[in-house]
Amino acid sequence: MKKGKVFLVGAGPGDIRLITVKGLEAIKQAEVILYDRLANPKLLEFAPADCELIYCGKLPNRHILRQGNINELLVEKALEGKRVVRLKGGDPGVFGRVGEEAASLAEYQIPFEIVPGISSGIAAPLYAGIPVTHREYAESFAVVTAHDKSKEGKPVLDWEGLARGVDTIAFYMGVGNLPFICENLITYGKPSSTPVILIQWGTFGRQKTLQGTLADISEKVIEAKFSNPSIILVGDVIALREKISWFEKMPLHGRQILLARTSDAPSELAKELIDQGADVIEFPKWKRTSLPVDLAKVTAFEKILFTSPESVDEFFTAVMENGIDIRTICADFFGASVKSIKALNNRGFIAAHADELSEPSALLIVGDDSILKKEFDSADIMVTSKKELDYQFLPLFKRMLDEADVNTMVFPSSASVEPFLIALSEGDLDAAELLKGLQIVSMGKQTEAAVVKAGLSTIGTPANATKEALVEYLAACYPVEEV
Template sequence: MKTGKVVLVGAGPGDPGLITVKGLNAIKQADVILYDRLANPKLLEFAEPDCEFIYCGKLPERHTLRQEKINELLVEKALEGKTVIRLKGGDPGVFGRVGEEAAALAHYKIPFEIVPGISSGIAAPLYAGIPVTHREHAESFAVVTAHDKSENGKPLLDWEGLARGVDTIAFYMGVGNLPYICENLIHHGKSASTPVILIHWGTFGRQKTLQGTLANIAERAIAEKFSNPSIILVGDVISLREKISWFEQKPLYGRQILLARTGDSVSELAQELMNQGADVIEFPKWKRTVLSIDVTNVASYDHILFTSPESVTEFFTALFEQGSDIRTIRASLYGASSKSVRALNKQGLMANLAEEMPATGKRLIVGDDGIVTQDNADKLYTSKKELDQQFIPIFKRMLEEADVNTMIFPSSASVAQFVEGLRECGIDATELLANLQVVSMGKQTMAAVADAGLPLSGMPPKATKEALISYLAGRALGGE
């Protein structure tokens, strides 16, 4: 069997948009992905449906996989002839142990590449409004590990060189050693009034910052219960933050959103919410199998409703392959969501939202095998959809790491599927949503939420991305 190859990829600091083009292309070609805790799990959705995921997450005093086992797995999977991606948070060469992994691969003569990533020590400060260098404030910059392999975990560093010779210092994962860091910098010549900022989950919508000085930041961190993953930034350049803070000014900054999902394609709504500063967790993640369908009698219907953009594509692909002329369809067309309506528009067809479909006339509902039954409506299943089991433990970890405060149902069809997906995870929907702001896109969606016995908070005036963002931006978290 031909030996495969390994690509050691830097996933960037958290915002999935910060991965490199080369890194993303590697993910798309992977047979196996071994990924770390700090690599955003949303990047896994770009992999092929049959890609194998192996979690290698590390927490203080609790490693899912030891480094030696990770090295063994990289070798083992490559020797099976597979393309293996090692997905590491930030840059793999900055405290990412890439040297150890590459050495193991080289020992077995396994081909490998290393794809750099954006390091959190640079990216997190920028998302907090702080460039690590500035010609008036900082001409030097250092990245420093805040824990090492010493017996007590305290870093053995050239403290005098750091204190006297470096303008800006970024300590990685050092909240537990913060008092030790501050004491040593002051003792070796750094002024006690030197600004310090802690940046927690930098570049995520859940990003939090805590500012102080070398004299008081450790006490403040304890009072605020600040924890890792955090970057500790030390230096006068922090003073620029008041003028150029940008990420925390976004309209949805602080929103940690759970978005009910009906399709398996990239969500435009999720992307726009993230563009506006929110964290977004999408659930459920689906696997779709296209079915063979007969569309010869569609001309007999007065109204046709498509439940998803995928069903539009599958329907019109079948129509073309069976030699049917689109002009034979006399029905009025409808989409269960604005995204489905846009998919019909791209076919050159006019369409309206489902809530505008009359209750009279012969009706056809087109979608996957999860279509909810409606009276006097025929159903056409274009695909079979099932929960992607690989993403269930990933979803649970994402929920644990986040502090979700907002729930969005984009369509009526998303409600039942979301509840059922949670049930398969062993999670009760009512309990999960009890203290969240639950937002429905449209009257039919709100009715479906009410019928499911879930909490209701409100809905935007229109079922569009723009209206939703305006609605969320104008509502205080936890309020109506």
């Protein structure tokens, strides 16, 4: 059997928009992905639907898979002829043990590529408003491991060289050893007044910072119960933060949003919320399988109602594959949502909303297998695809919830409420417990009615059912600090 190929990919520091183009291409073509805890799980949604996902995440003093097992898995999957991605947080060459993994692959003569990523030690400070070098403050920069393989885990370093010879130092995952770090830097020549900042979950919307000096930061960390994953930055360049801090000033920074999802396609609403500084967890994750359709009578219908943007694409793909001239279809087109209408508009068709369907005679409803005729009992149904819950993402969703501190729930449509609650039950998650204490926002009055009917409370609706209005509503009316 032909050997596969392995891509050792840096996922970047957390914000999924910071992954490299090459790294994203590798994910999109992967047959197997072995991913770490600090690689943003949202990146896995770019993988093919049949891609095998293997969690290799590590927590302090607890390993899901030890490094030797990971090396063996990479070799095993590649020898099966698979295209494998090893997805690692930050840059794989910066404390990512990529050298060990590459050596194992080379031993078996398995082809591989190493795809660099943006390192957390540079990105997290920048998202906190701190460049690690500056002509007036810092002409040198070092990245340093804050623990090693010794029994006590205390790093054996050239402390004098660091203290006297490096202007800015980034310590990785060193909260537990912070007193030891500060003591050694002071002992070997760093002034006790040297600024220190801890950046937790850097580049995520949940990013938090804690600032102090070598003399007092350890005590502050205990008081604030600050923990990993954090970058510890030491140096005078931290003073620039007051002038150029930008990320934490974004309108939705601190918002950790659970967004009900009805489509398997990328969400424009989720993108807008992320662009405005929020963390967004979308649920549930759907997968869609196209089905063969019978187009024998398609030219006989006077009206065609598309229930989703996906149904538009599936319908016209089937029309082309069956060699039907679109000009022979003379029906008026309708969309069940703004997105559906937009999908038709993008194909050059003027479409009306389903609410304008006054005479449902000779009506065809096109969509996935969840179609319900409802008030159109006489309509014909064309099922173009099967949509089902992607069970592979349920444990991943639970891990995302464990890592986050969700404070907001958004239902974008009335159709999103019931599938969301059903999917939670499929994952053995209690909706009442999960949503307890969250600000539940409904996009529109119909959505609000569906939320209330489901027995959930809601804080209200934006002025309009648009992503821009939602951002304004969350930022201005209900800031996170009031949660």
